[in-house]
Amino acid sequence: MARVLVLRQAPEAAETAEALRARGHEPVLLRLAETVALDAPAPQGEVAGFVVTSLQAVPALASAFPGDPRPVLAVGERTAQALSAAGFPSVEAGPGTSEGLVERAGVIAAAAKKPLLYATGRVRLPDFEAGALAAGVALTVWEVYDLVPREPKAAEIDTVFQDGGPNEALILSVGQAEGFAGFWKRFGASAPGMPRLLCLSARISRALGPELAPFAWISPQPKLSSLFDRFLPPSLDYGGRK
The missing domain is CATH 3.40.50.10090 (Rossmann fold)
Known part of the structure; x- marks a missing residue:
């Protein structure tokens, strides 16, 4: 089972969380923009x-x-x-x-x-x-x-980094890439390791910046279903970062 950071806004965040749970993974929701x-x-x-x-x-x-x-x-x-x-x-x-x-x-x-x-x-x-x-x-x-940027609350930040922090982070847009880069620069020192940054496209991965780009993994197709099938299979078959 993976802990997966989801940066989407409602209602997409809830839908993505449901899809992750159906695959046996644990979603962690964090809104960085409104x-x-x-x-x-x-x-x-x-x-x-x-x-x-x-x-x-x-x-x-x-x-x-x-x-x-x-x-x-x-x-x-x-x-x-x-x-x-x-x-x-x-x-x-x-x-x-x-x-x-x-x-x-x-x-x-x-x-x-x-x-x-x-x-x-x-x-x-x-x-x-x-x-x-x-x-x-x-x-x-x-x-x-x-x-517009949203400042995460202290309790939300604590939730992100509990239990060893997220194994994976979904990066589905340029805005999410930029938001995550800013968030990680401010708070990433609290994490024991860097999650895999699962990007929907190469263009999105480039928005992470040079420091985070080496941790990016690109979906075979620019579709969430393709990204899930490649990197987040059902938990019994999951082989990502432990």
Whole structure:
């Protein structure tokens, strides 16, 4: 059994914890950031459809465009499920990376001769927008949320490092990588060893910085299920750091 540090926010943190317990592992939850909704109204003008590369953008899009029949491109399966649950009838799941949405976005925008509305965070990776620009895909960007750092409480820090500290840490975004690096720099001296840093992609691992990068392990595919199957099998088969 592994003790696995989970840095996601609710409700994703609870879902990930449940999946870890089902595999016989012990999740340790720690929030290093909080989502803050922005009050910017949806942009005016006709759009061919929507693009969502983060779960945090789903509530704002659902509120502004309830049940909209136009196509919605989601970065991956989990975001697609959240969009469908929010009432969007025409959701397409992408491959798990934002740049993987560019080709399909171009087809939709070209067919309608209209831009796509990209609902996103204030701080974000440039991959999708850069890819769209290079491919000539017109976008209207709508910033709907921001992530602000959260100071962990003393009791939370103690929980992280009890029983020898975590064996593994899930690093599922650039923000989580940066947050973990800052957390470990401040509090990691309390740990008897460094956990394996299980990253969803090489790009995410690079955000850990040069000191922590040697401890990063990269998922074969940018999907949580792939990361679990490779590094966190059911506890009887687990062979990670003891």
